Amino acid sequence: MNIFELLINGRYRRHNxxxxxxxxHIFSxxxxxxxxxxxxxRFEKWIDEFAAETEAKLKKNEHSQ
Structure with missing residues (x-):
């Protein structure tokens, strides 16, 4: 190989x-x-479940008073 081929191959190796x-890095x-x-x-699902439970408890308390 001549010096130019070595230089080109070296640059391609560095580029690769x-x-x-x-x-x-992109994959990470x-x-x-x-x-x-x-x-x-998961957090959004938890918030929705918590809101539904809270709403149910509030309605239950309203009816029991």
């Missing part, structure tokens, strides 16, 4: 390594966002 690292961020979304949905 940078791309792999970038992809790992996407995974964290997915976990955050799931936690948000």
């Amino acid at each position: 390594q940078n791309q792999r690292e970038h992809n790992k 961020i996407e995974k964290q966002l997915s976990e955050f979304d799931e936690a948000g949905l």
Whole structure:
């Protein structure tokens, strides 16, 4: 190989390594966002259940008075 081929191959290798690292970071961020979304949905469900229970208790107290 001549010096130009070595230089080109070296640059492509560095670029490919940078791309792999970038992809790992993106995958990690996407995974964290997915976990955050799931936690948000669980919290929203919990809030809805809590609101329904509270409303039922309030109605029960109104009728018993």
